[in-house]
């Protein structure tokens with residue numbers, strides 16, 4: 001599956017956005033504007049102007065919608081959710097070859113709010129995955145007490161754990177055991 005660089009970045013962003021939601025012992029990382037500013041900074045979301053309470057509310061709403069897309073059991077359920085998301089974001093496809101990249105498409109409208117920017121670009125990235133018949137790559141970590149969202153870009157779609165420190169280690173141990181078993185057998 002060939003994934004353009006912006007789509008890959010958008011997939012990372014949408015996963016990180018979903019994982020700001022409170023889960024188990026983990027607090028809501030978008031509880032206040034400071035959290036939103038940190039998120040925007042960490043993901044280099046540019047041109048979103050001065051962030052306010054409206055932005056915080058809108059981004060939290062978009063986060064919920066993305067979470068619904070991720071838990072959609074099949075494309076027929078994911079598709080209308082994505083359609084609604086990208087329509088609400090005022091998606092405006094623009095061909096660009098900025099920063100030396102090959103021509104590719106940006107989806108957010110110029111001057112879009114941070115919520116619309118996320119809705120457009122991350123919504124289209126998920127659309128890309130669903131259209132490619134790869135929705136099963138949108139996963140949640142199976143480690144107990146984790147449940148973080150991630151996109152499995154492994155060749156054989158076999159990833160079960162997110163790459164957080166604890167879960168990632170678990171993954172390496174499992175792979176190591178499998179290799180040893182193979183070598184022994």
Ligand SMILES: [Zn+2]
Nearest residue numbers: 006098104106
């Ligand atoms: Zn780009």
Ligand SMILES: [Zn+2]
Nearest residue numbers: 141146162167
């Ligand atoms: Zn995990």
